[in-house]
Amino acid sequence: MVVGSCVSLQFGSAFATMIFPALGTWGTTALRLSIAALVLLAVCRPNLRAWTRSQWAAVLCFGAALAGMNGFFYAAIARIPIGIAVCIEFLGPLALAAVLSRRWKDTVWTGLALAGIGLFFVDDLVGDQPLDRLGVLCVLVAAGFWALYILTSERVGRLVPGTGGLAGALAVGAVLMLPFGAQTVPPIIAQPGLLVPALATAALASLIPYSLEFAALRRLPKPVFGVLLSLEPVVASFAGLLLLGQGITALGVCAIALVVLASARSTLSARRRR
Template sequence: MTTAARTSRSTSSGPAVAMVLGAAASVQVGATAASAMFEAVGAVGAAALRLLLAAAVMALLVRPRAWRWTRRQLGLSAAFGAVLAAMNTSFYAALTHVPLGVAVTCEFLGPLTLSAVLTRRRRDLVWVALALAGVLLLGLGGDGEGSRLEPVGVLLALLAGAFWAGYVLLSARVGAAVPGQGGLAVASVVAGALVLPLGAAGAGADLLHGHVLALGLVAALMSSVLPYSLELVALRRLPERTFGVLLSLEPAIAALVGWLLLSQALPATSVLAIAVVVVASAGATATGERGHVPADPEPLAHARGRDG
């Protein structure tokens, strides 16, 4: 790398770091907006509305020409959408039972375990074990209000993590098979269409109330469009390893957002548990294969920029 290139990379890394952290915070603010809809339309209704509005925005911005795609491209995008729908619905359902920081921390086990399985290195299993210990420690801390964590909420968050792992696998394939952001746009449409019948059955006309639509649009923009855009730009300026370590802070960011916006204070034990998971995730990323700035960062942005 030339001196000029190194200088350019160092001068641009500061804003890029801010973009990654801003994207992580944006996702959690979007989840907060979605949770504000739960009382009116329920978790499934909120997921349906957010996915549909995100799909509308993505379709307008990207304008994918899906009618020109091959059967394989359409099939991968449809499968991507199904996983996206399941991931978001189970995550939102988890938020009705456990605090935001707890849900995100449990969800992180999915991609972390996937990373260890794919690398097939024994030391990565140590990081997974450490993260699992952190999640188990969460159960000792409770929900911050003197009650034990609801097991159903933890299970739903872990389920969302499993779907997140599937999302990572499919996003890489979709990113390689479909040029640009078309695959993500079509997947968003599929996800919204899959969840809409369940959301409409439970919420009905309440989905069309002005304040619900406004919250849904905020959730769509903050959880999908804005973080994906920020991460895509950041990936052009940061090594993959640095990018991954920064995203490992997401459970801590979620706990902070939950405390600031939802008054979800967590006990010291839960804070320690979240810190353990953050260390495990950052450690797995930092000790992985040496990263680089990819020529085309969109597939990695698909994998990282999931809708939470």
């Protein structure tokens, strides 16, 4: 289930890049979150009126984190290869783990991931395809929102029963994206066929991976889940290669290996502390 979630999410992101020219990165994000929110709200039917002020505050923060993480990540993969973007984005949870633990080992794993990401910039200097600086900045912002996503999702999980909190957060994210979603209306009216890849993106990048992750967490210990989730940069690189023709150099392979190792070791280190 975890591997299926990784494959669905990363292939969904790669698939989304194909509709960026028509809908834009932020418009695609808005449409994806809106479709996912409508489906989950229809399925879960959370009792929104019964939520307390603290529950609503947690869901609002979770929704803002979802919107920022997805929006800036899509803006990044429009400019840099998806495998590199996912690797850099892993700095968010790794840095969060290092800050919360205050143990030197977690700082080492974050440093190892930084070293791996540094190899991308070495490749940038010696290669013939320089990295887009704005794309790198966008994915760094997405990494910060990913760290916020982890904190807010844990809080929502504690305060809101079931998957209603996720459905509500997706709805909040969709509302925050409405100004960007308006730009998708004229292209969709002109080309109704765009709804097909938009629906596919919402299913692959939101509904399927979230459902699989929720089911997997009920069957797997969290450390095992975290280690398997560390495979995302590898899956993203394959998705970029197969769907987008984004090749990867030897230095890039080494960089991805270092980030995956750092993420897996950080997860195992947290397990030993518990």
